[in-house]
Amino acid sequence: MGSAERKERQRAELREQILQVARDMVMKEGFGALSMRKLADAVEYAPATLYLHFENRDAIARELCVRGFQELLAVLEPAAACEEPVERLSRLADAYVTFGLKQPETYRLVFMEDPKLSADLFQDKQEGAGPKSFAVLVRAFEALKAAGLALEGATPVRLAEVFWAGLHGIVSLKLTCSGFQGAPAEALAQTLVASTVHGPKPARATRRTR
Amino acid sequence: MGSAERKERQRAELREQILQVARDMVMKEGFGALSMRKLADAVEYAPATLYLHFENRDAIARELCVRGFQELLAVLEPAAACEEPVERLSRLADAYVTFGLKQPETYRLVFMEDPKLSADLFQDKQEGAGPKSFAVLVRAFEALKAAGLALEGATPVRLAEVFWAGLHGIVSLKLTCSGFQGAPAEALAQTLVASTVHGPKPARATRRTR
DNA sequence: GCAATAAATGAACGGTGTTCACAGAACGGT
DNA sequence: ACCGTTCTGTGAACACCGTTCATTTATTGC
Missing domain, CATH: 1.10.10.60 (Homeodomain-like)
Incomplete structure (x- = not known):
C-alpha cells in the first residue's frame, strides 16, 4: 500500500x-x-x-533561479532587522553586495541571464520572492523618511528602486567588467548609501562643514 | 602593382x-x-x-563590443558638453539610459555578456574607450564638486563609479527583470541624479519627472 | 504468474563552433 | 607563356548541444 x-x-x-x-x-x-x-x-x-x-533545460534554470533568489532573501532579512535606519540601509547594501560577489554565477543566473528565467520571481505582487524582498528595501526607505533622512520629492518606493539598481549595478559591473572599477564593491556600496542618505544629520562617512 | x-x-x-x-x-x-x-x-x-x-565567434563579438561602446560614447559626448554641472549630469544620465533602452541587445553584449568580450575596452588606462567615457563622468563630478554640489568625503572618481553603476543597474534591470520596476527608466535615472546631487542648493532642474 | 503501469533508455534529428585537407584562382618571377 | 607559390574558399568531418520518441526494462496490483 x-x-x-x-x-x-x-x-x-x-x-x-x-x-x-x-x-x-x-x-x-x-x-x-x-x-x-x-x-x-x-x-x-x-x-x-x-x-x-x-520540461526542459530552462525549467531547471527557473527552479535554480527561485532558490538562488531565496538565498539572497535569506541574507537580506537579518540586515533588515536593524532598527537604526541608516545602519539598516548600510547593512542591506553590504549583505546584497557580499552575496553577489560570493555567488557570482548564481547572481548572474538570477539577474543577468534571460528575463524568462527570473520572470516567475516577480509575478505575484504579494507572495513572490521578488516583490517580497523589494518590500524590505521599501520599508527601509520609509524608516529613513520618517527620520527625515530621505530625499524629498521622491517616494520610498522610487528610492528603493533606484537604490536596488545601484546595488545591482555595482555587483553586475564587478562581474562583467572586471577591469573597470577601481574601488572594491563594498566600498562603492557604502558610498551609494552615503549618497542616498540626505538630510540634516549627515550619514556615517559624511561630514558637513559648511 | x-x-x-x-x-x-x-x-x-x-x-x-x-x-x-x-x-x-x-x-x-x-x-x-x-x-x-x-x-x-x-x-x-x-x-x-x-x-x-x-579567429572565432568571440572575436566577432569583441569587435561588435568595441563598436557598440563607441556608439555609446558618441551619445554621451554631446551631453557632456553642457556647462551647468547638474544639468550636465542629468543629460548624461538621460543619454545613457536612452541608449541602453533603444539598443538593448547591443547594451547586453557590451555590459552583460562574458567579461572576456568587453575586456578590451578597459585595457589601456588612457586610450581605451572604456576609461575614456568614464573620464567624461569623472569630469562631470569634478564640476559638481567645484560648485559645492557633490557629496563630501568622496572623490569625483568614486562618485562617478557609483553613478555609472546606478545607471547600469537601471538599464540592466529593465532589460532582464522586465516585470520588476514600476517607474520608467528615465524617471529612475533622474531620481538617481537628484539623489546624487548634494549641497545647499537643491537641484531644481532634476525635480522634473519625465 | 500475468497484465497493466511507470521508469528508463538508445537512437535519432537538427542544430552549434571549429578544424583541416584539399581545390581553385590569382599572383610574381622567369 | 609557363610554372611555382601564395592566398582564398570550401566540403566534410569532429565533437558537442537540446530535445523527442519508439522501445525496452522494471515495478506494481491482482
Whole structure:
C-alpha cells in the first residue's frame, strides 16, 4: 500500500538530486556550461530521463533561479532587522553586495541571464520572492523618511528602486567588467548609501562643514 | 602593382560586411542567436571562410563590443558638453539610459555578456574607450564638486563609479527583470541624479519627472 | 504468474563552433 | 607563356548541444 508514497518520495529525491548537481555545475562553471548531457552523466541517468522530471533545460534554470533568489532573501532579512535606519540601509547594501560577489554565477543566473528565467520571481505582487524582498528595501526607505533622512520629492518606493539598481549595478559591473572599477564593491556600496542618505544629520562617512 | 592594395581592400570589405551582418543579427535577435553558420549563409560564404577573417565567434563579438561602446560614447559626448554641472549630469544620465533602452541587445553584449568580450575596452588606462567615457563622468563630478554640489568625503572618481553603476543597474534591470520596476527608466535615472546631487542648493532642474 | 503501469533508455534529428585537407584562382618571377 | 607559390574558399568531418520518441526494462496490483 505504502509503495505509492515511496515511489513518489523516490521521484522527489531524484528531482532534488538533479537540481543539486545542476546547482553545483552552475556555481562552478556558470549557467552556460550547464548541459543536459553532462548533467545526466553526473546523476548517472540517460539524458532523456531528465525530461521525465523537468520540461526542459530552462525549467531547471527557473527552479535554480527561485532558490538562488531565496538565498539572497535569506541574507537580506537579518540586515533588515536593524532598527537604526541608516545602519539598516548600510547593512542591506553590504549583505546584497557580499552575496553577489560570493555567488557570482548564481547572481548572474538570477539577474543577468534571460528575463524568462527570473520572470516567475516577480509575478505575484504579494507572495513572490521578488516583490517580497523589494518590500524590505521599501520599508527601509520609509524608516529613513520618517527620520527625515530621505530625499524629498521622491517616494520610498522610487528610492528603493533606484537604490536596488545601484546595488545591482555595482555587483553586475564587478562581474562583467572586471577591469573597470577601481574601488572594491563594498566600498562603492557604502558610498551609494552615503549618497542616498540626505538630510540634516549627515550619514556615517559624511561630514558637513559648511 | 596596385593589385596587392586592391586585394587588401577587398579583404577589408568582406570583413566589414561580415561585421555589418553580424551586427544586424545581434540587434535583431540577440547575441545568443548569432550563429557562425547563419552568418556565413547571410554573407553567402562557407562557414569556414569566416575563420579566415576572424579567429572565432568571440572575436566577432569583441569587435561588435568595441563598436557598440563607441556608439555609446558618441551619445554621451554631446551631453557632456553642457556647462551647468547638474544639468550636465542629468543629460548624461538621460543619454545613457536612452541608449541602453533603444539598443538593448547591443547594451547586453557590451555590459552583460562574458567579461572576456568587453575586456578590451578597459585595457589601456588612457586610450581605451572604456576609461575614456568614464573620464567624461569623472569630469562631470569634478564640476559638481567645484560648485559645492557633490557629496563630501568622496572623490569625483568614486562618485562617478557609483553613478555609472546606478545607471547600469537601471538599464540592466529593465532589460532582464522586465516585470520588476514600476517607474520608467528615465524617471529612475533622474531620481538617481537628484539623489546624487548634494549641497545647499537643491537641484531644481532634476525635480522634473519625465 | 500475468497484465497493466511507470521508469528508463538508445537512437535519432537538427542544430552549434571549429578544424583541416584539399581545390581553385590569382599572383610574381622567369 | 609557363610554372611555382601564395592566398582564398570550401566540403566534410569532429565533437558537442537540446530535445523527442519508439522501445525496452522494471515495478506494481491482482
